[in-house]
Amino acid sequence: MSAGRRVFSSLNITFLGTASAQPSSTRNHSSLALRLGGDVWLFDCGEATQHQIQKSTVRMGKIEKIFITHTHGDHIFGLLPLLASRLNGAGGVAEGVDDPRAQLSDFSNPFEIYGPLGTRAYVRNGLTYSHTLLGSPYVVHELRFPSDPPDGDFTSLPLHASESPHGRNISQSDGVWPSVYEDDAVSVSAAPILHSVPCVGYVVTESPVPGKMDPKKYIPAIKRTKTPMSVMSRLQQGESVELADGTVLRGPPRKPGRKLVILGDTYDPSPIAGLAYRPDLLVHEATNSHLPELDVNTKAEDTFEIVEARAKSRGHSTPQKAGAFAARIGAKKLVLNHFSSRGKDHYDSHRGTSWERISRRNRVCS
Known part of the structure; x- marks a missing residue:
């Protein structure tokens, strides 16, 4: 890391x-x-x-x-x-008035929901039939059991306007x-x-x-080789650092x-x-x-x-x-x-x- x-x-x-x-x-x-x-x-x-x-x-x-x-x-x-x-939801708008929230196109960072089969249908149906519009996208990932139907998600409704099409079915x-x-x-x-x-x-x-670090173990060698003290941050993360004289310092194990x-x-x-x-x-x-x-x-x-x-x-x-x-x-x-x-x-x-x-x-x- x-x-x-x-x-x-x-x-x-x-x-x-x-x-x-x-x-x-x-x-x-x-x-x-x-x-x-x-x-x-x-x-x-x-x-x-x-x-x-x-x-x-x-x-x-x-x-x-x-x-x-x-x-x-x-x-x-x-x-x-x-x-x-x-997600800044609201009800529908008056007829003939466009609500930009109903036509989301950026699903790159949706709000994530995880659950068993039925979670996606519950959310989609509830938002659809309550005429709820959301200001940001969401996605539902379902954890599928072996006994679950291989296809479908318990609803015939199309994706909600705010629902990302990238919901996973996790086997x-x-x-x-x-x-x-x-x-x-x-x-x-x-x-x-x-x-x-x-x-x-x-x-x-x-x-x-990161494991517990004792700076006294590393500072003398770092100063002796005039290595920048900034290598301490790498050592803190458990990495190895080779000094100018070939000495290798190893940070504490994670x-x-x-x-x-x-x-x-x-x-x-x-x-x-x-x-x-x-x-x-x-x-x-x-x-x-x-x-x-x-x-x-x-x-x-x-x-x-x-x-x-x-x-x-x-x-x-x-x-x-x-x-x-x-x-x-x-x-x-x-x-x-x-x-x-x-x-x-x-x-x-x-x-x-x-x-x-x-x-x-x-x-x-x-």
């Missing part, structure tokens, strides 16, 4: 919504914002996500990508209104999607996870970062970047275990719990085993199942989300959004 590539001092996660099925007075529908330097990526976009953004420190204009785990409404019903706000390789997105600073891979409908878990991996695993709804995420091994942070759902002291609707005959079986039958997990998976893959930190409305909320998401800062210094969240 070149010396000028992006390096993130910290990665920040903001939980915009952690409710399952129905929102409550204190929990919004599912959405998570990942801040990578100045950019923001959303994972899922449930109803009223843009309201939560307005109450948080996340800036709407910094959102560059949205990753959808599955097309259940509590994970996708906020996508269209957020897209309209982010699996050995049961996973090893390269969903990649640039010089970060990559995204994905795998199916088991739920009641096709569902995806995402793995965000930072590129290797160390692995941080790794985040963000799962959608699941009763068993085993298919992603290989990609997800030893993450700095695992975000895992815990929809149901056996908490009779908090859940007034707990039945007298309910036990931990009954609650876990009920959760699995509906495609969901318990904290114990999440913890077992975290231990299996060696996660350094586990964060639970997607909570049932049956339990009393002990965190008021309207008073402030929960966040985690993934620090490079101690390699865990602080």
Whole structure:
């Protein structure tokens, strides 16, 4: 990598919504914002996500990508209104008046949406039938399962005026999607996870970062050969530098970047275990719990085993199942989300959004 590539001092996660099925007075529908330097990526976009953004420190204009785990409404019903706000959307204009936004021609840098089959149709149909025009282009890339139809995308409508024609259908390789997105600073891979409908878990991996450098190790040789001190920047990036006298200085080896695993709804995420091994942070759902002291609707005959079986039958997990998976893959930190409305909320998401800062210094969240 070149010396000028992006390096993130910290990665920040903001939980915009952690409710399952129905929102409550204190929990919004599912959405998570990942801040990578100045950019923001959303994972899922449930109803009223843009309201939560307005109450948080996340800036709407910094959102560059949205990753959808599955097309259940509590994970996708906020996508269209957020897209309209982010891309300067509006309704149709009066008859006979041309709106330049309806005839976009530059699709070189579209807003990117990733999701399973159905995501493209949902966005295209929703924008078309609501007569929404966008001021900037978007593109939908779909992660295709082997069981998906080989052709088509669940809609017969033509491309929306703002939709880039370059949306990819990303096929699996050995049961996973090893390269969903990649640039010089970060990559995204994905795998199916088991739920009641096709569902995806995402793995965000930072590129290797510069190792710790001791300037005292290099400065004497640099000064002795009257080499410009500017070579220190190359050494910091792990490169080798040959001095005038033939001496070769080697920068410190790079160390692995941080790794985040963000799962959608699941009763068993085993298919992603290989990609997800030893993450700095695992975000895992815990929809149901056996908490009779908090859940007034707990039945007298309910036990931990009954609650876990009920959760699995509906495609969901318990904290114990999440913890077992975290231990299996060696996660350094586990964060639970997607909570049932049956339990009393002990965190008021309207008073402030929960966040985690993934620090490079101690390699865990602080």
